[in-house]
Amino acid sequence: MSQDMDEALRSYRAAARQGHGRAMVKLGHAHRWGEGVAENKTQAFTWYQRAAAAGDLAAHVWLGDCLEHGDGTRCDRAAAVEHYRIAAAAGDPHAMAELGRCYLNGLGAHVNLARGEELLRAAAPARPLVPLAEWAAAYLPSYYPLPPSSFHRWLVGELTGLHSRRGSRVNVLAPRGAAKSTWSSFAYPLWCAVHALEPY
16 A cells, blocks of 8 residues: 555545545545455445435436446345435536436336436536437437447547537438438437537
C-alpha cells in the first residue's frame, strides 16, 4: 500500500468515526475495489449503508448500484430503484441517469419511457454528452445486445450531427431487419431529447 493511500484511509476512518458520510462512502469504495485494503464487497455495502444513514445522498446511488448487480448483497432491482429515487429526488444527476435507465429498460420498475426520458434530460446538463453508440449500448441494451456493425457505425456517424444541420437528409437503403429504424427513429431522437439537443 502506498503511503498516500495509507494516509487517506486513516483520514477516512477518523472522519467516519465522527459521522461523516462522504468518508464512509470512500471507505466503501476502498473495500469494494480493494484499494489499500483487501477487497470485501459485503463490507463495502455496509459502509454505503452507514453513509446513507448519515445523510450522504451519493451513498444511495452506490447502494442502488450494489443492489442492482448483486454486488456485496443479494440482487434486488426494486430496492435499487428506491435508492436511486431518494438521491434523484434531491437532484443528484448520477441518480437521475440511473433511475432514467431503469425506467427505460424496466429494471426494478415498470417501463416508463416518458419518465425515463424526463430523468435523463434533467441529468444531462450536469453530465457530459455521451456518444450515441455508447449511450444506446448503456441505456437501451435490450435493443443493442451486440457491438455495432460497420453499417451501424456509419449510420451513427451520419445521425450524430443531424441536429446541427437543419434541413439535411440522409437516405438509407439496407435490408429489412438491419436496425435502420431502431437507430434513426428510436435511439437517435431519444438521445437528442435526453441531451437537450432537440426541444421535444
